[in-house]
Amino acid sequence: MEAITIKDIAKALNLSTSTVSRALRNSYEINPETKRLVMEYAEKMNYRPNPIALSLKDSKSKSIGVIIPEIANHFFSQLINGIESIAYNLGYHVVIFQSHDSYEREVANTNYLVSRKVDGLLISLASLTTNLFHFQDLMEKGLPIVFLDRVPKEIETHKVVADNFDGSYRATVHLIESGRRRIAHVTSPIYLSITTERLAGYKKALEDFDIPFDESLVKYCIYGGKVVEENEAAMEELLNLPEPPDAFFTASDRLTTGCMAVLQKRHIKIPEEIAIVGFTNISVAELLNPPLTAVVQPAMEMGQQAVELLIRLIEHPQKTGDYEIRSLQTSLILRDSSVGSKVNIKVS
Amino acid sequence: MEAITIKDIAKALNLSTSTVSRALRNSYEINPETKRLVMEYAEKMNYRPNPIALSLKDSKSKSIGVIIPEIANHFFSQLINGIESIAYNLGYHVVIFQSHDSYEREVANTNYLVSRKVDGLLISLASLTTNLFHFQDLMEKGLPIVFLDRVPKEIETHKVVADNFDGSYRATVHLIESGRRRIAHVTSPIYLSITTERLAGYKKALEDFDIPFDESLVKYCIYGGKVVEENEAAMEELLNLPEPPDAFFTASDRLTTGCMAVLQKRHIKIPEEIAIVGFTNISVAELLNPPLTAVVQPAMEMGQQAVELLIRLIEHPQKTGDYEIRSLQTSLILRDSSVGSKVNIKVS
CATH class of the missing domain: 3.40.50.2300 (Response regulator)
Incomplete structure (x- = not known):
């Protein structure tokens, strides 16, 4: 018999996978009745957490994986500096990977980071990524993931973006x-x-x-x-x-x-x-x-807020409130390339 | 009794640690008489390779750690793209760390990468690094390291620099x-x-x-x-x-x-x-x-050559010839900031 997954439970009970996942972790966000329903069903079906999920939980490496499209870009390098400024002080290593906007590399990077037991992931999606299964799968197994800048609609977790x-x-x-x-x-x-x-x-x-x-x-x-x-x-x-x-x-x-x-x-x-x-x-x-x-x-601040949210997920999974989407204000800095000698044209 | 190290053998026989290390690995670069001398002494003193060295050898992770001062610098981001362009095709993951020019962070990054069992390291020294023990120690334990751009005089290994x-x-x-x-x-x-x-x-x-x-x-x-x-x-x-x-x-x-x-x-x-x-x-x-x-x-090329040398060290430790210092030509590109209207002044 094939092992039952969180997905199966969710389907059977007509709940979202994240609700099931949180119910199984006994999260305070899920109401007691739902929890009881999920846990009873899980027991009946002989549900066992995935061994990868267990190993993810049991061996904290105090490290965070970051996958961004490319580092030769001031926005992303500032984002990383924001991430590191917080992570380093909280005792986390920051492991950086470039996806080069390739879906295959993003998947390969993700698999590598998971095999090396990072405690969580910060992701800005590759532009050629359209399939999100590699992330959905890990989240289901309990790996905390926070998205920033280029974020997926389909995945429910913390997200930090610019407005x-x-x-x-x-x-x-x-x-x-x-x-x-x-x-x-x-x-x-x-x-x-x-x-x-x-x-x-x-x-x-x-x-x-x-x-x-x-x-x-x-x-x-x-x-x-x-x-x-x-x-x-x-x-x-x-x-x-x-x-x-x-x-x-x-x-x-x-x-x-x-x-x-x-x-x-x-x-x-x-x-x-x-x-x-x-x-x-x-x-x-x-x-x-x-x-x-x-x-x-505000790239530095975006990085800081995203890593704070991630570390909160890592260290207090039970305290996680509803997932937040934080949208930070940009600044418009006027310089000569747009202001100056162009004559104002009135449109009739 | 404390375990004898490569350093002890080197001292006793008045050889360099890298000679002893290579002799113990049976490298063809070391002459047979020296090899015999080293191996006999090692046996007599009951030398056993360090367990960390063994674990480094036995569990190839197909990954390379890169520690550079900072990624928000075109030279370093091109260097990394050069490294990745070769490594990825040869099936290696490239794990990037920033030292932020701090000695403490460089040491922390190095320790983390080693604990995660990377197969080798590519290093451009932090500007505040003056003590090299963290690298010397690892090389002695058999971890391949190649330096690029900011290289130490004191460590004998492959180095790739610009001229x-x-x-x-x-x-x-x-x-x-x-x-x-x-x-x-x-x-x-x-x-x-x-x-x-x-x-x-x-x-x-x-x-x-x-x-x-x-x-x-x-x-x-x-x-x-x-x-x-x-x-x-x-x-x-x-x-x-x-x-x-x-x-x-x-x-x-x-x-x-x-x-x-x-x-x-x-x-x-x-x-x-x-x-x-x-x-x-x-x-x-x-x-x-x-x-x-x-x-x-030629940052891209420097990265490519350095990673090729490193992968050679990783995959064919016995074939390693003498360590190379490769010095690549720079280009001077003349633009207006230095040529133009300045009147030539003749010095008498």
Whole structure:
């Protein structure tokens, strides 16, 4: 007979797996009646916690695994510094892995970290990840996981994100108020949470100023700027539109600097001909030519809050309240790349 | 009776510990007479390999630990991408740690990685590391370690470095040939290998052009630019010299961008008043204002070569030839920050 899992119990009782899991751990969040129901059924069906789950529980390694898309990105390196600043003081090692935005690597990294018995995981999803089973499976086995920045809708746990909608909304409003009307949005793959949230902010701003949304002005770069050719092709298409953009709103470090490089190569004046606002934590924004207007995420703080939530899950699994989604405020820092000599155009 | 160690054998026979270690591993690099001597003495004294050494040998985890000072640095993130590009294809996991230039964290990272049974280590030393016992001890126990970039003189193993002397020499010659005579050198702590190598190149260039070396033009920043105040104080002192510099040659990403920020704040024109050349792999050098002349290290290739050497040590310990020190060529990329409108001054 195949062993019964938490999933089976959940299905049989018409409950969520996380409810069953918490009921079995005797969490105070689950009402006594549900607990009794779950435990009785589990006993009847001879449910035994998975041995991996047990080993995960029994051998605390005082280490946290972090899997991020890439470290050569100021946002992620600041995120990690935030994580380390808290973890180190609480006696946890921080083990860093890059997924390089590859689903296969993310799975391989996850399996490795689990085999090495980390106490919990902090994850920012790879852009090519669409299947979440590798995480769902571990959570079911009781491994604490907290997601940050690029988070999955489908998994219920703590999540820490920047307020992408608001950051994007304010950046777009700023461009509109500076007189721009054809604002291109060059962004990451459509299936990432950050992409849809930023796109929604951009659309809302256009709507609030009665500027019709034009699909041809939005470019999704599946490699997020890491493949120069992809970025250049997107720029090329935008610049060759019958009505080309008068502003770029770019969604990452590399998309932003890649975009500036293309404009420079083409001798297009920033901001006179085309303005740029980037969603970026690049440290040299001030030193660029021209200095770059940026939506800056509180990356350090995001890392700190995520690791605090994770360590709470690790150390007090029974005290876990409802899972939180924390959304932190971004800052819009105005610099020459978007403000300056562009003449305000009134739309009739 | 206390167990005898490789160190004891080395002392008794007046050999180096690495010779004894290799003799005990029956390495072909050690001549048969020495091997016989070592093995006989080891048997007589009832030498038993350390249990940690045995566990290190017996349980290959197919993983490599990398400890670098910080990931928020283009040089190091490219180095890691080089390491991963090779390791991943050979089936090794790459576990990344930051020492944050702290000796204590480097030791803690090392201990953690060893407790988790990595097969080998790639290390770029923390700037505050002066005691190397944590590495010497592990090497003696048979753990393969390869150093890269910031390497110790005292430990005999494979090392992969950039040709820092030559890179620095060419940068300084370039500044001299562009008419600069008061070239300040803002650099990392004096006890790092990269610092002394770069300083030597700088001095040799001055010497070859009969420019006297002026100690007051050299500033060692113990935090390597990570502490803005330190960088600013160094700049301040240099700019307030009775005879201030007409050029800056800076030794890292942060020292370079920090230096540019100070000059901008003071409205000093680059390169008209002061030229800058930076030892940096920063990806946006071209987009800075002005575009930055840079000594670029082959970071990707350095990472690739170092991990190849390490995997060779891991997989074929008996085939290890003499340890290599590979020194890879840097490139000097000329941009506006050092070339341009400065009038050539002839020195009488």
